[in-house]
Amino acid sequence: MILRVKDVSVARGGVAVLEGLSFEINPGQALIVKGPNGVGKTTLLRTVAGLQPPFKGQVEAPEEAVAYAAHSDGLKTMLSVEENLRFWADVFGQSDIEKAIQAFDLVELRSRLAGSLSAGQKRRLGLARLLVTGRPIWVLDEPTVSLDTASVQLFADAVRAHLAEGGSALLATHIDLGLDVTMLDVGPFRAKQGDAPISGYDEAFL
Amino acid sequence: MKALLLRDLKLAFRAGGGFGLGIAFFLIVVILVPFSVGPESGLLTKIAPGVLWLGALLACLLSLDRILALDWEDGTLDLVATSPLPLEGVVSVKALAHWITTGVPLVVAAPVFGVLLNLPPQGFVWLVASLALGTPALSVIGTFGAALTVGIKRGGLLLSLLILPLYVPTLIFGAELARRGAEGQDVTTPLLMLAGITFGVIALLPFASALVLRMNLR
Known part of the structure; x- marks a missing residue:
């Protein structure tokens, strides 16, 4: 790789x-x-x-x-934190989203809508997406x-x-x-x- | 792929997803037409298939710029393009999701709306058949237009202008099928033409859509 x-x-x-x-x-x-x-x-x-x-x-x-992350996080405001991560995990054929939720301290936010997160929290969710891609090159x-x-x-x-x-x-x-x-x-x-x-x-x- | 379809459907049904947009517009057109052309039932019966088809087409057009623009704005398209999903599949799924949220409700509602326009009884089957066969083409062609104009801010006008000529064949044969059905004439020719257009665009346009989308993402 x-x-x-x-x-x-x-x-x-x-x-x-x-x-x-x-x-x-x-x-x-x-x-x-x-x-x-x-x-x-x-x-x-x-x-x-x-x-x-x-x-x-x-x-x-x-x-x-390659897992790519840009200025915008590709989040859907009307989906919860967990639903957003679950979607990207499915797209990349992965099943484990717990590790990503833990790593970026999203446990308490998991059922909140992404639209109600602060800018920093959104960014953390966007970065957590990297972990659910399972790809080696970030x-x-x-x-x-x-x-x-x-x-x-x-x-x-x-x-x-x-x-x-x-x-x-x-x-x-x-x-x-x-x-x-x-x-x-x-x-x-x-x-x-x-x-x-x-x-x-x-x-x-x- | 399945995840993308389910997510698109889920988003459409949540607040602000625009699920009722097309059907509400269709309803408005159908309710207002009898007021504008007058209560003469013979005239309404004559124009009912055409009005229903035109209403369905415009209702479809209304929601086209949502197909890809929202995913472009929040960066989802870039990320999907670097994911294992082929873009050809992505645009096909997007068109399918648009058809399920816009086309299917129109097909289901059309018989009810046909009553409002005094559509003759034998016309209902062919009206539903023509819409069921024609609306997938509207979604697929619309997705192609959305792919062409993605990244252009407020590109709705450009999208409509680009797409309208491509919608004309579907409108002609769809409305002709519904009209002949309502008047009890032979429907073979428009039926075959409409089916040909729909299956043709479903087979070919996703490749064109994926190509222009890839160019637009550069």
Whole structure:
């Protein structure tokens, strides 16, 4: 379950934003991607998750091994915490949601509607979803947004346990999780022709 | 797949899920038509199949932008696209859920509404048959439209404009089937055409929907 990124360029709206990126993540390892806003971290993560093809280069990941979590958690406000998790567990062919509920301290919230949760509680539920995917490679975009210190700690523990079990993770975050991981600053990989004044072209027509 | 279908149905029936939307709209159209065309029963009988079909089609159109837009807004689509479910299956299930929550109630309610429009007795069977056969096509074509316009904020107008021409064949043959049934004429041709359209779009359109959805998610 090795994730390899070989000389990859990623594009947003048809314009390359990052180029010449190469890295490899082995089981038990995590890589944290850093860089200024708008540099293309999200685009890179979406590319690795397979949501968009790389502009150039290759992303080599085993089939159906990547669990992706983005800015929005994919929660249904009219379903309870438990129903939301149960749905994702069914989609990924898993049955155990208790571990995820315990790990992110959702026991007391389990029958509450997701719509009535606070932003931080929603985020915890969104992260608990990762545990019910049963997938070895986590690709997480700003996972700690709106989490308090205690919840960040819960998340760091979950990542640590995941790595200890032979999983791996690719994270874009600005917070120090206290993990022993490799950092990658993508700033220097900014594409030469990047930041072309093309942003917003699709809105202009609509 | 089953989980996705059950979740969509559950959401539709919960508060704010929009389950009654289509049927309520259908009811409004059918109740208002006799007031607007006058009480002449011969005229109502003549236009009943067409009005019922038009009402059903517009009721269906009303809920199309809910098929994928809500899942897009809360990020579910991105996550589903990275899950083991094939997108072709996802859009098929979405269309099925839309049909169960919108099409089936219309089919069930149509005979009752037919009474309001003075539909002749022999027309009821063919009205129900034409709607049962035609509404799945409306849901499948509608899901294709929803996939095309997903990610466009307030894309409801664009969706309607894109979808209306694609709905025309189903409307023509569906209403023709109901009309011929009501007038006691031979129904073979519109029946076969309607069945052909429905089974054709069910077989082909999910692939097109999945393709455009994949492009829209990039």
